[in-house]
Amino acid sequence: MTQFKTKHGYEGLLIVIEGTDGSGKSTQLELLKKSIQAQSYGVMVSEWKTSRLIANVIDDAKERNLLNATTFSLLYAADFADRLENQIIPALKSGFIVLLDRYYYTALARDVVRGQDIEWVKNLYDYAPEPDLVFYLDMPVDVLMKRIIGTTGLDYYESGRDIGFSTDFYKSFEIYQNKCLEQYNVMKSEYNFKSIDGTKSVKEIHKIMNDEVQKVLDSGVLF
């Protein structure tokens, strides 16, 4: 009866918003959640690094600079596995629309920039269900820098200071974010991202996303 099939075989929909820090993901996620809710669909939101089990271990370890590139990768993978198996897959099975702030593409970008072998990282996440839609908020580094400096400020790991590109905070951030963007650019076509110009207004971006989601909903996949 439905033409559209979910990509993972579960009943619900898996929708991901990807992008670097400061690209506006959380704002868009909130808007998308509201517009989907308004249509009486079941929505669940899950953010990167929020498992009840491991998230605070990561925060604590980061604070004390205890992480090397390998433990960094594995801890995030454990956090992801816990959320996937305890929240995301059960929600998909029961027909929810699951909105994710970041998916394993984030890990691929960050871990590879930290020198991990990409095939090794892919293996860590190879059991993850394929999303039905991936939105990617594309932002030039100079705009990102302004946004981040104007809000949260330069974080140690988000500036890649653990990698040692530069002892200068600003320089390190610039190099790190540029390298992350290179990885996202590779993934854009590999994983079929719907790339959106992140410098557009919040409203414009929301409309683009909402229209895409609406097309899927109109296909009757969740009826």
Place this chain on the structure above:
Amino acid sequence: MAKFDEKHNYSGTLICVEGIDGSGKSTQLVLLRDWLKSIGQDVIFTEWNSSELISQTTKLAKKKNMLSPRTFSLLHAVDFADRLKQVIAPALKAGFIVLADRYAYTAFARDVARGVDSNWVREVYNFAIKPDLAVYFDIEPKAAMDRICANRAPKFYEAGMDLKLSNDPYESYLIFQDRVTKEYQKMVDEYGLIKLDAMDSIHSKQVTIRKMLKEVLQSKGVELNDAI
């Protein structure tokens, strides 16, 4: 697929013991450590799930029975990676004899017995350093259970209760540890684990291990001065 099968070039020596709980491996390793120390060797001892970074979290999560097989696997990999990079590799570079009570093989045995894909977990651990000597203590699960459960019931994960094999912890233990044992036995060929009979006497096993260790050290040009 990378499988940490390359010989390392560090000046130190890496020895590990494997086997299910109750196989007597820890006893043997402690005897070996104390002896090596007594003859003036630089020794470092490292145990499974003991990293500063994550071991407490894993223990807590185990207590609450909240781990899926994959999360269980990844948390142990975090622990292993932390110890490998912070403890094992630096000690090997500095020329120590590193004694590891359980190594990556423990993950291959337990995680696969829990239904995790065997290639997947091997790939996760492909950053591990190949040991110079890996000894596996082979024991019937029933005999191991009689040893460790003399005055307590099998623990939740040790008995594989998360897999819902049986409601009876003793029965579940036997089914689960039988799977683990079968995985270990496969690794004797796959990774060249040296199999010892866990039912042999403490003395005879220790004699065998010291002999093997001496051979490994000799091949690296180290002679032990144990004529005390």
